[in-house]
Amino acid sequence: MSKCVTYYTLTNQIDQLVESFGTRLEKLTLADKLALRVTLTYWLFHCEVADLGEYTLNHALEDMMQGYSEDCQINLKEAIAILEGIGKDEAEGLIESLTAQLRCL
Secondary structure: OOOOHHHHOOOHHHHHHHHHHOOOOOOOOHHHHHHHHHHHHHHHHHHHOOOOOOOOHHHHHHHHOOOOOHHHHHHHHHHHHHHOOOOHHHHHHHHHHHHHHHHOO
């Protein structure tokens, strides 16, 4: 079994994410977890490599989810709303947590 999200990173935003989706984000589907991990990675990539000015997690979600139905985005939009403004280190910790969870499936 994977560790709680708060093992990898801890902020008020992560606490709120855990409160909404569970200590291991168990209320998110496999697809939600994959999409959240991709969104965080896409955002980090653009922050580090591309000079796009103020590039937010919402921008990354919009870019990444092109063509997906609104129904597929409900949990992701809620998670991103909670995480907006998260730091790079916290995003890396959350990616690490999601990766560990996905390995256990």
